[in-house]
Amino acid sequence: MLKKFTSLFPLWAVLLSVVAYFYPEYFAPHKGLIVPFLSLIMLGMGVTLSVDDFLAVLKKPSVVVLGTVMQYTLMPFFAWIICIMLNLPTELMAGVVLLGCCPGGTASNVICYLAKGDVALSIVLTSVSTMIAFLATPFLTWLYIGQTVNVDVMGMLVSVVKIVLVPVVFGLSINYFFEEKISKIRDIFPAISALAIVIIIAVIIGVNRGSLESMGPLVLLAVVLHNGLGLAGGYGVAKALKLSETEARTIAIEVGMQNSGLSVALAIKHFTAAAALPGAIFSxxxxxxxxxxAGHWSRDSLHDDKSGKPELSGNPLE
Structure with missing residues (x-):
């Protein structure tokens, strides 16, 4: 039941967003919930991780380094280029670039599983990019838009530590010391995270009801381009570097899917409500x-041979 609820996350997000658009008065006043709800999501992520997940980095260090570097080079660059191409207003530019400078999103792990990617690698990539976000996100945001928008690098660094790093480490510690008890209720954490992010999206839609009417299509175009370039860029670079099909799919998903909840929280705290709009729509x-x-890729079973070259089978049940 909980897994079914979590898997239908996009549906709940769309439905509640529609409700928030037509009845913003029920959601807009609850802007203060965004940061604590995101911290709750990060805590849930930490609880579902284990020390073994991080030790897995040692097995494929070059792939993990490559995926992380691509996360923090391709996505900020694509965001900046899109802002220039579309001539976005300053507050939207801040939101799109901030989104591009955020780590990978936890939803990528589920999508990776459905796409027959390397789930363990996906978890490690998400974890590593999240753990270094407290340095990477503020610095890259300043690097790309510091000349246009006032970026409080130290304030943003402190925010990411509080919102992301502390809850993840706390959750990881809980899982380490109470693994047996946590394993019995582990499925509840993704469901709680899904519910929290749906509420966050609805609040942002409610707050930005007026902005959506005038800037909604432009923001959607920016988001679609950003996500598409991330997916294509991640896959293309991975294949160009002769990575296996499984690894290429995994990196594509990790690079293309951002922690949009974090961008929303940071935008609200350090920029404007409108700057949070790209993150909400991206979610x-x-x-x-x-x-x-994932549906397209899952039509074929995929096996990587020892040489790293993929073999495809037409039987999806294999």
Missing amino acids: IWHNLSGAFL
């Missing part, structure tokens, strides 16, 4: 595009 879109891509 919905990247799950829809990811699910579509």
Whole structure:
């Protein structure tokens, strides 16, 4: 039941967003819930991780380094290019670039599983990019838009530590010391995270009801381009470097799917409510595009041989 609820996350996000658009008065006043709810999501992520997940880095260090570097080079660059191409207003530019400078999103792990990618690698990539976000996200945001928008690098660094690093480490510690008890209720954490992010999206839609009417299509176009370039860029670079099909799929999903909840929280805290709009729309879109891509890839069973070259089978049940 909980897994079914979690798997239908994009549907809940769309439905509640529609409700928030037509009845913003029920959601807009609850802007203060965004940061604590995101911390709750990060705590849930930490609880579902184990020390073994991080030790897995040692097995494929080059792939993990490559995926992380691509996360923090391709996505910020694509975001900046899109902002220039579309001539976005300053507050939207801040939101799109901030989104591009965030780590990978936890939803990528589920999409990776559905796309027959390397789930263990996906978890490690998400974890590593999240753990270094307290340095990477503020610095890259300043690097790309510091000349245009006032970026409080130290304030943002402190925010990421509080919102992401502390809850993840706390959750990891809980899992380490109470693994047996946690294993019995582990499925509840993704469901709680899904519910929390749906509420966050609805609040942002409610807060930005007026902005959506005038800037909604432009933001959607920016988000679709950003996500599409991330997916294509991650896959293309991985294949160009002769990585296996499984690894290429995994990196594509990790690079293309951002922690949009974090961008929303940071935008609200350090920029404007309108700057949070790209992250809110991205939260919905990247799950829809990811699910579509996973459906396309899952039609064939995939086996990587020892040389790293993929072998495809037409039997999806193999």
